[in-house]
Amino acid sequence: MSNESSSYKEKKVISIGTVKDLTGLSVRQIRYYEERNLIFPARTEKGTRKYSFSDVEMLMSIADKREDGVQTHEIRKELKKAEERTRKEQLRDTMIRGQLNAHFNMIKR
Amino acid sequence: MSNESSSYKEKKVISIGTVKDLTGLSVRQIRYYEERNLIFPARTEKGTRKYSFSDVEMLMSIADKREDGVQTHEIRKELKKAEERTRKEQLRDTMIRGQLNAHFNMIKR
């Protein structure tokens, strides 16, 4: 039941200018891919966007696909498919864990 | 001979304002600890400071020690000692590796 929810890779701490340097994309492009729901930066109270290393990697992957002529809409569809797979895996894991716990409790008493 | 020099933890990508939020320190304090050579942020071409997660952790450690009344000069001395230990470990590892390679080369021919 441990939870290290703050891994460096997922923590949203990078400003858009740094993301630009890291990815080679323009600030306009980075904002546009957010508009198309391909990335989801956090916002500070003042409204500035903060990205994670994970977001940066996603942007590089998007850049590769765009170079191959893939439209953002297609990339979005692939992303949703991948998310669906993850959702199902998690559901399955949760159920297996539930079964295991049930057995353990049987044995304990 | 591999080299993954760009681990998320060491990459300098975080602006001082974000470091302030992450550590609870004031911007003044963060700059001052740099002046005392306790942390070493990178600089962009335009001169803005960039910190790594590692720097952030160091700052939190510094904050703890300052709360205990430890002066920056003392913290600096501890830091240098730790660095010296690391330097010696690396030297030893390098030498061991050299010995191993020498043996391998003997056997190979």
Added chain:
DNA sequence: CGTGTAAGGAATTCTGACACG
């Protein structure tokens, strides 16, 4: 020593919009 603050300037980021192809 360690930290706050006001000062002046430069660079960053934000949004909404027009342009182009």
Added chain:
DNA sequence: CGTGTAAGGAATTCTGACACG
């Protein structure tokens, strides 16, 4: 559709300095 750009404003960051205890 995807990206550039100019516009206006707000927030960020930088340095060097004075203040205080």
